[in-house]
Amino acid sequence: MYHFTALITLLAILMYFFTCINVARSRGRTGVKVPAMSGHPDFERAFRIQMNTLEWMPIFLPSLWLFAIYISDAIAAAIGAVWIVGRIVYFVGYSKAAAKRSPGFAIQGIASIALWAGALGAVVLRLV
Amino acid sequence: MYHFTALITLLAILMYFFTCINVARSRGRTGVKVPAMSGHPDFERAFRIQMNTLEWMPIFLPSLWLFAIYISDAIAAAIGAVWIVGRIVYFVGYSKAAAKRSPGFAIQGIASIALWAGALGAVVLRLV
Amino acid sequence: MYHFTALITLLAILMYFFTCINVARSRGRTGVKVPAMSGHPDFERAFRIQMNTLEWMPIFLPSLWLFAIYISDAIAAAIGAVWIVGRIVYFVGYSKAAAKRSPGFAIQGIASIALWAGALGAVVLRLV
Numbered sequence: 341m342y343h344f345t346a347l348i349t350l351l352a353i354l355m356y357f358f359t360c361i362n363v364a365r366s367r368g369r370t371g372v373k374v375p376a377m378s379g380h381p382d383f384e385r386a387f388r389i390q391m392n393t394l395e396w397m398p399i400f401l402p403s404l405w406l407f408a409i410y411i412s413d414a415i416a417a418a419i420g421a422v423w424i425v426g427r428i429v430y431f432v433g434y435s436k437a438a439a440k441r442s443p444g445f446a447i448q449g450i451a452s453i454a455l456w457a458g459a460l461g462a463v464v465l466r467l468v
Numbered sequence: 469m470y471h472f473t474a475l476i477t478l479l480a481i482l483m484y485f486f487t488c489i490n491v492a493r494s495r496g497r498t499g500v501k502v503p504a505m506s507g508h509p510d511f512e513r514a515f516r517i518q519m520n521t522l523e524w525m526p527i528f529l530p531s532l533w534l535f536a537i538y539i540s541d542a543i544a545a546a547i548g549a550v551w552i553v554g555r556i557v558y559f560v561g562y563s564k565a566a567a568k569r570s571p572g573f574a575i576q577g578i579a580s581i582a583l584w585a586g587a588l589g590a591v592v593l594r595l596v
Numbered sequence: 597m598y599h600f601t602a603l604i605t606l607l608a609i610l611m612y613f614f615t616c617i618n619v620a621r622s623r624g625r626t627g628v629k630v631p632a633m634s635g636h637p638d639f640e641r642a643f644r645i646q647m648n649t650l651e652w653m654p655i656f657l658p659s660l661w662l663f664a665i666y667i668s669d670a671i672a673a674a675i676g677a678v679w680i681v682g683r684i685v686y687f688v689g690y691s692k693a694a695a696k697r698s699p700g701f702a703i704q705g706i707a708s709i710a711l712w713a714g715a716l717g718a719v720v721l722r723l724v
Contacts, residue, residue, distance in 0.1 A: 341594070343594050343595050344595075346534050347588075347595065349530050349534065350531070350534065350588045353526065353584060354584075356527065374566045375513045376512070377505075377506070377512075377633075378633070378634075384631040384633075388630065388631040388633075394522075394523055394650070397526040398526075398612060398650065398653040398654075398657065399612065399613060401526065401530065402605050402606075403609065406605065406606065438629075438631060456609060456610075459602070460603075460606045463599055463602045466599050467599050467600075467603065471719055471722050471723050474665075474666070474715070475716075475719050475720070475723065478658075478659070478662065478715060481658060481659065481712060484654060485655060488651060501694075502644065502694045502697075503637070503640040503641045503643070503694060504634075505640075505644075506634075522650075522651055529658065
């Protein structure tokens, strides 16, 4: 069983869920009505925070689980926790200004690549 | 094995697939050409239906499976069936008017949160 | 264990990752600044390549894994490899012109449907 990875998965979903709620709240603050997805820079940044987190989900989640299965539940969860922290830093930074999105993005990117590369290495080792 | 959850997963994908086809058909009806993603309110609503369904996939699918693994295949699948029904109500309502998207959205949201919260409780119980 | 399917999953993520990087590079070439998601046809096509690949991830990945689990790791991975090839053809074609996106799209669509239908058939057989 992969209890730690399961926990990190659910916490990552919670973090992502907040980026979705933030878009809905941003509609109220900026007056951008559904189904429009543009019209105010604050709204557009809130939407991009959600979208970018969504865009990385298919990179992060399968890599996280393959890393957990092929290498270690605890190590996968630890790197996954770094991903969540990076996403929170990204959320806070990008909410202030587009230029402040980079540090959090880098943290979550490095964590994702570590999970992906570790899983790839372990899978290839089993196949050769 | 998790046969019921596997079946619900495939049916959820089918439902989502229809939201994708609906966007392509809406391009034909409204004259919004690729790669544009706006230009006619009917098209924009069709696109938002697909996008919102996509946006909830990383919330729904991992929560569904962790609930199935940690609690019960049959209960996970039953709640997952409610999610699909909510998504169909959302699809039909939002296709008519933006104001009619709320009931279906609420149904699928409650189903998702039930899966997520149940899985989280079960995972935490194993870890403590 | 599903080593071949795990490998194809990681390669599909790599291909998707390139569509993400391509959007960032396209911003540099076309001058479309974040958080804007439109403003130049070349950028909009690059964004749609990424988005469409993302949109099909929840169709492809769960179908791939359910096919692997219920039928065969090797066959799932072989069809998954066809999906990746279709996605590369789609990427190259759509990057040139919107009209050239169809062949690659068809290849990946047929591969996805084969995985989905195979998995559905196998799941239903177990349930009846």
